[in-house]
Amino acid sequence: MRLYRSLIRFLRVVTHLYFIEVRSSGRDHVPREGPLILAANHPGSVLDAILLSTQVPRPIRYLARSGLFRLPLLATLFRSLGAIPVYRPHETADASERNRVTFARVHEHLELGGCIGVFPEGRNSPWAKVGQLRTGVARMALGAEARNDFALGLVIVPVGINHDRRDLLTSDALLRFGKPIRVADYRQIYQGDPEVAVQALTDEVQQVLRRQALHIADRRLERMVSDLETVFSDRLARLLDQGESLSSEEPEPTLAKRWVWKMLRWYHRSSVAAGRALEQRILSRQLISSVLSRTLEQDPKSLVALRIHLERYKDHLAQGRLKAALQQSFDHPVRERWVRLRMTVFAVVTAPVALFGLAHNVVPYLITKFLPRIFRDEAVRTFAFFGMGVLAFLSSYAAVGYWLWRSSELAWPWILAYIAVLPPTGFVALGYRRSILAYRDKILVRTFVFDQAQLVELLRSERESLFARFEALSERYRD
Template structure:
């Protein structure tokens, strides 16, 4: 029961923190039988929360041992049938023994359960994957199961530490586990472990974004946004991820084949971004041919109506939750320090603490002033609903403000807006042409 409660609470919290969450490749996940998920690890406790709360089947995670000793978190990881993994860095560099860990994981797999593990061994913000640990291969080979399937699952975040960004869980092509003879301790031979670890590394790279440095990843991110905006179509998170993968591959190939043409494209992208920044626009700005007076008027009237209807409730929600929102951000920044991969976890856990406390204070205040029923309604219904209204009001307001800015530029600097639109299409065309060159 605790697991179901935690799943529901964290599931709701994740869908509030992230604007869009997508699970792609679910058809590759077997509905029954032993399965091992192997995942990259860029976002601390957010990463396991996705699979634990949104996986098509129950999963038991291998988690670092210190979590089991942490108040509250310890109860949560135990509720999910997690298995402690002992690491040297957690034990002051002392030698560790994970034989019981591997035995427990194998027992779950032998019972047809699903187990998940982070082969990198630690959460991080490096541009590339860390070297794979051998634990996943040792567990898988040690089961001796012929029907065990390894599913690589890539975790992708458009901005992993930012509130209301997008996230994707991308399930890749399954790996079969070859037979390997076991020694007297039930351990597979080192050669088989090394070979399967290499296969896991290749499979995980196929479902993740990784580059030589952060600068290249940032360039690819911005270029993909320009390319997608030029298509004037709505893109799913999975499509945006696949586009970035292709751009990363193309960047590496073009750097080797035609660096001069690549540098010219990069310079063009940078000039375009500089022009956008001077006008306060994003790459998704409307082209002049998409702007008409009638359509703008209809959009303005609909937006004003929608914003006007929810404004009183949103104003109350903003007043109620603003302090908790700010405190959550400050606490998360203090806890995360220089570790960006911890920031989203800090924000989520802080918000899950301070927002309910805020609702409790509102309920107690209303109950003191108007009685028990009023307190229950205020704390359990009014405050959360007002918070939801505030969230959607300010998101819609930001969209309306951006649209109004674009319309203003259309009216006073239409030729410049047309030039930017043409340049965006030209950059997209050049990328497509370069794709043909490196294909």
């Protein structure tokens, strides 16, 4: 247990540096004690288990496919996290017998009040989608309750793991914990027909999980979801029900450890407001996806009309050489002039810091970005991004420190201070390009508030009409 907690502390620091932002909501739905199964989607392979472990205060024992235990580094990590192997028929001839032993270990752990972590899709999730769940979670849960005459008190908490970008190295992560599902509620169904109970419980977990994670059921809608989320931005806030509290990735520190967390907060690249903006982006995409999917099923003509309206708006936007990032400026031209001035100052003042960060972080960044691609197995490749990133950056910083110690007359406190500024300046360099591109977009439209009034009025009117059309569909087809 002590090894587990020490490893989680280390991983919490690493994920704090690896991801731009890690947030969670609904974490109070996780019971502090008693038998528990956490059922999560699986968009990031091994990183999902690491993220989940850093967000849940109690130890989690994961079910993981046995093939991953053949790699020594992964096997060591999984065993340290208390992982239990699950066997597949193509991996071993006696998979059925071995899995019976696995189920017995799971039942025993749950009967002791433990927590099991499962990714019930059985494979990595497709981007922006929760795949069809397998029935293993329901079978384990109902089996554990049946062994204890449905008096065990086991609950399943679905967890939606959401990444803001496909490139996890520069992504935000949001974990949304759903309300607990009481397994004992399926007692009567199970006693009548166990298979019916298994399927019913699986369906409920799937339904709740798809509400917690971004799920775009039809790939044809993916681009439209992205476009509408960009066009409407914070306009969708009034359609969202955001009753959940959002918490950061850092647990409340004890008095003895408070100084350590103060040091970690110095590396924080975001704010509470930015974290809430991340949650709103994810919720907005979920809302849009849900509305569009139901509209496609029940009223495809309205979806076609919305798509045509959206494409017309985008065409007019392109004709005026306006970028999507500026769509909120129509009603606030004075504020936008101030933003452009502030971006100009930012570009000039931040350039030396960004160049310093680039010079010291470009080599480990490139190693982390490209070297893991040599691995074909997706789970191994995802872990390699994470593991090689840790090794590459730590090795690079250690090399810089050693070089300063051998070639300069700096005292060791100054060398440590020099090394300490390398991660934050690397983050500055990483974000500088995006900021400069936004700045250039504003320069492209620096005259529109003066001589493009008619175009602006047209776009404003079209956006209002577009939003009204979507709002009407939301009222009719929202889940």
